[in-house]
Amino acid sequence: MATATPEAAAATATATAEQTNGGAGAGEQKTRHSEVGHKSLLKSDELYQYILETSVYPREHECMKELREVTAKHPWNLMTTSADEGQFLNLLLKLIGAKKTMEIGVYTGYSLLATALAIPDDGTILAMDINRENYELGLPSIEKAGVAHKIEFREGPALPVLDQLLEEESNHGSFDFVFVDADKDNYLNYHERLMKLVRIGGLVGYDNTLWNGSVVLPADAPMRKYIRYYRDFVLEINKALAADDRVEICQLPVGDGITLCRRVK
Numbered sequence: 001m002a003t004a005t006p007e008a009a010a011a012t013a014t015a016t017a018e019q020t021n022g023g024a025g026a027g028e029q030k031t032r033h034s035e036v037g038h039k040s041l042l043k044s045d046e047l048y049q050y051i052l053e054t055s056v057y058p059r060e061h062e063c064m065k066e067l068r069e070v071t072a073k074h075p076w077n078l079m080t081t082s083a084d085e086g087q088f089l090n091l092l093l094k095l096i097g098a099k100k101t102m103e104i105g106v107y108t109g110y111s112l113l114a115t116a117l118a119i120p121d122d123g124t125i126l127a128m129d130i131n132r133e134n135y136e137l138g139l140p141s142i143e144k145a146g147v148a149h150k151i152e153f154r155e156g157p158a159l160p161v162l163d164q165l166l167e168e169e170s171n172h173g174s175f176d177f178v179f180v181d182a183d184k185d186n187y188l189n190y191h192e193r194l195m196k197l198v199r200i201g202g203l204v205g206y207d208n209t210l211w212n213g214s215v216v217l218p219a220d221a222p223m224r225k226y227i228r229y230y231r232d233f234v235l236e237i238n239k240a241l242a243a244d245d246r247v248e249i250c251q252l253p254v255g256d257g258i259t260l261c262r263r264v265k
């Protein structure tokens, strides 16, 4: 079980390309990829910057921008969802018409606000995080956006909350969308429960499934401690999702990799 230390929190982070840049053959330069909100696995910084400046920032909701800027000042800011991924989630949720949703791993709430802005006024997000303080950093921006009423925040580890939900039959097959962005060593535990809580045809997004590109590094390659620690879990998740016939999947190289799973049985 992860603890609330910066290290443990960073372990669940959306990692930057900094690590990859420090790895074998990936180039020497410290790039803009390593800055907050400039995270991508794209090999060209210019191309990523182009996407942000052309299509993302000009269309970013002002409260999302505010929340992103508040987050940038926080010491664990590498964990935040990037602006392009936030835009992706927002559009995705509208496309699937999600109404009842869940988020595991809130941090300061960038993906949470992207979700809250996408769902209808009577839509709901059950948001879970072991850390309430960080959520409260972003909360003023969420309130300003007029969407805080859609959010029910639960402080504490997510797994017991899922088990509690499962005790109530009416929760089974009731969620349209779940964004999983917390402790990677629990993803498979979450998955087993979510396969009962999400409706058939509903969607689960697992974040950071490319784990800073480390999934293709040799085991003895230099890696940050938290990258190395969670790498095996991410490799295991990716294999398990690919082999799971309860879902159709699509792994996208957005942000740090997001695997979309549509429940089919």
Ligand code: SAH
Residues within 6 Å of the ligand: 002, 009, 012, 013, 014, 079, 080, 081, 104, 105, 106, 107, 108, 109, 110, 111, 112, 128, 129, 130, 131, 134, 156, 157, 158, 159, 181, 182, 183, 186
């Ligand atoms: N989606 C967020 C980023 C989440 S970072 C965003 O858009 O900014 C990962 C978060 O998972 C951290 O805030 C961490 O506190 C939380 N976390 C770690 N272990 C957890 C657990 N067992 N249950 C719930 N949240 C957890």
Ligand code: CA
Residues within 6 Å of the ligand: 012, 013, 014, 079, 080, 081, 181, 207, 208, 256
């Ligand atoms: Ca993430």
